[in-house]
Amino acid sequence: VLPRRIRILMLCAALGTPAVAGAEAGIDPWLRPAEVPAPVDNVPTAERVRLGQMLFFDPRLSGSNWISCASCHNPARGWSDGLPTGFGHGMQRLGRNTPTILNAAYNPIQMWDGRKKTLEEQALGPMGAEAEMHQNLDAIVDELSAVSGYRQLFEQAYPGEGITTATIAKAIASFERTVVSGDSPFDRWRRGDVDAMSASAKAGFDLFTGKANCSACHSGWNFTDNGFHNIGLRDDDPGRYAQLPLPSMRGAFKTPTLRDVALTAPYMHDGSYATLAEVVEHYDRGGDAREHLSPNMKPLQLSAAEKQALVDFMETLTGEPRDLTLVQLPH
Amino acid sequence: VLPRRIRILMLCAALGTPAVAGAEAGIDPWLRPAEVPAPVDNVPTAERVRLGQMLFFDPRLSGSNWISCASCHNPARGWSDGLPTGFGHGMQRLGRNTPTILNAAYNPIQMWDGRKKTLEEQALGPMGAEAEMHQNLDAIVDELSAVSGYRQLFEQAYPGEGITTATIAKAIASFERTVVSGDSPFDRWRRGDVDAMSASAKAGFDLFTGKANCSACHSGWNFTDNGFHNIGLRDDDPGRYAQLPLPSMRGAFKTPTLRDVALTAPYMHDGSYATLAEVVEHYDRGGDAREHLSPNMKPLQLSAAEKQALVDFMETLTGEPRDLTLVQLPH
Numbered sequence: 001v002l003p004r005r006i007r008i009l010m011l012c013a014a015l016g017t018p019a020v021a022g023a024e025a026g027i028d029p030w031l032r033p034a035e036v037p038a039p040v041d042n043v044p045t046a047e048r049v050r051l052g053q054m055l056f057f058d059p060r061l062s063g064s065n066w067i068s069c070a071s072c073h074n075p076a077r078g079w080s081d082g083l084p085t086g087f088g089h090g091m092q093r094l095g096r097n098t099p100t101i102l103n104a105a106y107n108p109i110q111m112w113d114g115r116k117k118t119l120e121e122q123a124l125g126p127m128g129a130e131a132e133m134h135q136n137l138d139a140i141v142d143e144l145s146a147v148s149g150y151r152q153l154f155e156q157a158y159p160g161e162g163i164t165t166a167t168i169a170k171a172i173a174s175f176e177r178t179v180v181s182g183d184s185p186f187d188r189w190r191r192g193d194v195d196a197m198s199a200s201a202k203a204g205f206d207l208f209t210g211k212a213n214c215s216a217c218h219s220g221w222n223f224t225d226n227g228f229h230n231i232g233l234r235d236d237d238p239g240r241y242a243q244l245p246l247p248s249m250r251g252a253f254k255t256p257t258l259r260d261v262a263l264t265a266p267y268m269h270d271g272s273y274a275t276l277a278e279v280v281e282h283y284d285r286g287g288d289a290r291e292h293l294s295p296n297m298k299p300l301q302l303s304a305a306e307k308q309a310l311v312d313f314m315e316t317l318t319g320e321p322r323d324l325t326l327v328q329l330p331h
Numbered sequence: 332v333l334p335r336r337i338r339i340l341m342l343c344a345a346l347g348t349p350a351v352a353g354a355e356a357g358i359d360p361w362l363r364p365a366e367v368p369a370p371v372d373n374v375p376t377a378e379r380v381r382l383g384q385m386l387f388f389d390p391r392l393s394g395s396n397w398i399s400c401a402s403c404h405n406p407a408r409g410w411s412d413g414l415p416t417g418f419g420h421g422m423q424r425l426g427r428n429t430p431t432i433l434n435a436a437y438n439p440i441q442m443w444d445g446r447k448k449t450l451e452e453q454a455l456g457p458m459g460a461e462a463e464m465h466q467n468l469d470a471i472v473d474e475l476s477a478v479s480g481y482r483q484l485f486e487q488a489y490p491g492e493g494i495t496t497a498t499i500a501k502a503i504a505s506f507e508r509t510v511v512s513g514d515s516p517f518d519r520w521r522r523g524d525v526d527a528m529s530a531s532a533k534a535g536f537d538l539f540t541g542k543a544n545c546s547a548c549h550s551g552w553n554f555t556d557n558g559f560h561n562i563g564l565r566d567d568d569p570g571r572y573a574q575l576p577l578p579s580m581r582g583a584f585k586t587p588t589l590r591d592v593a594l595t596a597p598y599m600h601d602g603s604y605a606t607l608a609e610v611v612e613h614y615d616r617g618g619d620a621r622e623h624l625s626p627n628m629k630p631l632q633l634s635a636a637e638k639q640a641l642v643d644f645m646e647t648l649t650g651e652p653r654d655l656t657l658v659q660l661p662h
Binding site: 057060064065071074075076081087089090091262263265321324326328329 | 385388389390391395396397402405406407408409413414420422593594596652655656657658659660662
């Protein structure tokens with residue numbers, strides 16, 4: 001059973017109560033809107049969030065019974081895994097960097113290549129993927145149905161709906177809707193605390209929205225346009241093109257959030273940069289590969305101080321850590 | 332940073348403040364002594380416990396940077412993994428069932444075959460083992476030393492001692508000293524709450540200490556004599572014999588704790604039984620293989636009700652879940 005305090009915290013998050021005290025949602029486009037969007041047939045409740053957290057941390061969701069969602073989307077590592085590219089079943093290397101699930105609740109389109117739209121659609125993807133969690137989706141319904149604790153928890157969360165792949169996905173999505181960015185120095189600065197950011201970080205934000213034009217794609221409070229762009233990396237991953245065969249989509253990947261970005265090294269869809277400084281260098285030289293390059297990619301000719309300022313700014317996007325209590329899984 | 336409440340909780344555990352209110356330590360041999368033993372050169376402090384928790388959950392401690400201590404000693408699954416035998420590097424199957432680390436702090440000898448004595452000695456074993464976490468122990472010192480957050484945390488926990496394999500082990504051991512069993516129905520019954528256990532569970536305890544004589548080996552509050560016994564399983568693992576070549580040690584394994592045993596299926600050093608009922612059946616028939624069998628192993632001729640009573644009793648050993656907050660790892 002979750003301690004009462006945590007249940008209340010989660011409920012607040014689930015129900016969209018502002019987690020950022022005093023955030024003027026809808027007024028300042030750089031502050032997180034308190035309300036987390038959710039579909040009408042899966043409005044988050046404390047029971048759904050709680051069940052979803054259990055499923056998210058339950059290794060029984062994988063074919064091996066050893067890998068959970070949290071194995072790769074590790075809350076202790078910014079909801080990613082700190083690896084260039086992830087590991088899947090049998091510890092085989094996967095093809096792309098594990099994206100954080102932070103603020104995924106706000107995204108209208110999911111995954112590096114946008115092949116899923118909603119959190120509900122996305123949740124079953126890695127679970128059923130041969131190379132990832134390697135789970136047979138019929139078998140998982142039987143497996144969870146055999147656990148009396150889960151039968152009870154599903155009935156509380158989705159009365160009358162039973163344990164199905166749909167309710168599994170809905171519960172996980174409900175938990176993910178609570179995984180939102182915490183209050184950061186940048187947020188405090190936006191709300192008027194002039195001392196919350198260094199002069200260099202403030203200069204970095206000016207560069208970000210001005211000369212360096214990062215905000216052409218990393219736009220708004222979540223620092224993403226949810227669009228797809230080729231940023232000139234030297235790899236041959238087709239990216240969005242596999243979903244949408246337009247020339248401009250060749251090697252194009254979804255703009256990731258920059259919230260908590262200092263916690264989620266290494267960077268880029270291929271994990272090829274170890275530090276934010278390397279990322280800034282990449283953009284400063286206008287990328288490497290030139291084919292199908294996004295028109296926003298141009299050499300920036302930044303000074304050393306300007307490059308540092310951009311890094312300093314990005315480091316102010318680290319939010320307060322979320323108070324997440326591990327729960328005993330049902331048996 | 333750990334929330335204050337959790338830090339205090341952990342400190343209490345680390346400093347041996349009774350977690351079981353009203354436990355009469357030293358009076359009733361079936362109640363956990365409040366004081367957790369610790370070596371004089373590694374007295375637990377809040378800083379050591381906090382650092383140890385981070386290390387315990389940090390996948391960078393493995394060669395792949397994907398496997399942490401908690402991957403197999405999963406707090407959400409009774410500090411074990413729910414598997415017959417564990418997985419190691421490359422997801423290769425290991426030879427034995429992953430033992431819980433619950434109350435390991437109280438054990439004078441560690442591991443199924445007793446090849447390590449203290450928690451400090453044990454901590455580096457799985458980390459350096461080729462088949463388990465596959466970590467080069469020199470490399471891990473360099474790797475953690477490169478993380479500024481860790482440099483600070485080690486200095487706070489072990490001033491002047493630096494980041495070494497010794498301080499890594501000491502910190503992990505300090506955290507493990509907080510992983511102790513919580514208040515259970517059995518404890519409440521021992522303290523005088525006559526309604527805390529069912530009549531069947533009480534009968535089970537009488538059988539446990541009487542007719543079935545389980546307590547010959549599963550003795551005292553932690554339900555272990557820390558001895559080694561061959562209980563007649565059909566496998567060819569030499570067990571303790573590899574450490575201590577005496578005939579009686581052939582196929583002998585350390586008596587595991589039964590605290591939280593309902594959470595740590597499957598059972599036995601080879602994980603061959605899925606349920607506690609199957610375990611009781613095993614003992615009822617006096618084991619299977621007869622060579623080098625412990626003299627305590629005899630057919631029990633229990634009735635169906637008596638078998639159920641033993642299971643009911645073991646289920647009363649599940650303690651209140653511990654309030655464990657996940658912390659962001661340093662970077």
